[in-house]
């Protein structure tokens with residue numbers, strides 16, 4: 001873990017507010033493995049905490065722990081990698097309200113910024129320069145009741161909707177959601193198999209058979225590094 005700046009284990013709430021601290025699980029440099037910026041060298045800023053519990057979540061270690069850092073310290077560490085692309089993720093990054101300020105500051109610093117978000121929290125105040133990657137949670141996640149459908153109204157053409165698919169039932173749910181909400185007319189739609197749960201080839205064949213206007217995706221970093229943390 002590359003988070004370095006010193007901060008007390010748990011500063012008082014008043015101190016966190018005054019200093020604008022964010023709880024950060026990790027900051028690392030890797031190849032973007034998901035969504036439209038796939039393949040770019042990217043710095044990842046992973047915020048601690050998530051109010052959801054997707055059955056297949058590959059990042060449970062980010063539910064707890066991490067370090068409290070000021071936005072200036074996050075920006076300094078990000079700058080140290082010299083990368084154009086920055087991906088803010090979690091956990092659920094929007095669960096910390098100061099994430100909005102972090103996103104704007106990263107854009108001000110000249111980065112291409114993407115945000116990975118569960119789709120369960122309001123995205124209306126996310127800086128319009130940020131490319132939102134909005135997950136819609138299919139039933140196999142056990143969290144589909146949390147989908148905040150009003151978020152669709154805040155999608156811009158450079159944003160993406162992603163659906164992570166654990167079964168044929170999830171696929172049919174996703175296919176129907178694309179049609180019901182005209183998702184492909186709003187922005188790029190990505191379908192990705194839950195790593196290890198659905199045969200990637202099966203998902204590819206289903207998309208082709210149904211002539212779906214969606215982009216198939218595998219998590220590139222898992223092909224490169226398996227499930228290694230910080231990759």
Ligand SMILES: C[S@@+](CC[C@H](N)C(=O)[O-])C[C@H]1O[C@@H](n2cnc3c(N)ncnc32)[C@H](O)[C@@H]1O
Nearest residue numbers: 057058059090091092116117118135164194195
């Ligand atoms: C760990 S989440 C963090 C951001 C946010 N909480 C969310 O769910 O979008 C980042 C991305 O990883 C995806 N993901 C998590 N576990 C996965 C798995 N086992 N297989 C495929 N994708 C997974 C999520 O669907 C999400 O698109």
Ligand SMILES: Nc1nc2[nH]cc(C(=O)O)c2c(=O)[nH]1
Nearest residue numbers: 031032033034089116221231
């Ligand atoms: N390499 C790499 N690319 C990613 N894209 C989104 C990620 C995430 O966990 O949100 C992720 C990740 O964890 N690693």
Ligand code: SF4
Nearest residue numbers: 050052054057091118
């Ligand atoms: S919303 Fe994201 S971080 Fe939270 S449990 Fe689901 S996949 Fe994991």
Ligand SMILES: [Mg+2]
Nearest residue numbers: 058059089231
């Ligand atoms: Mg990940």
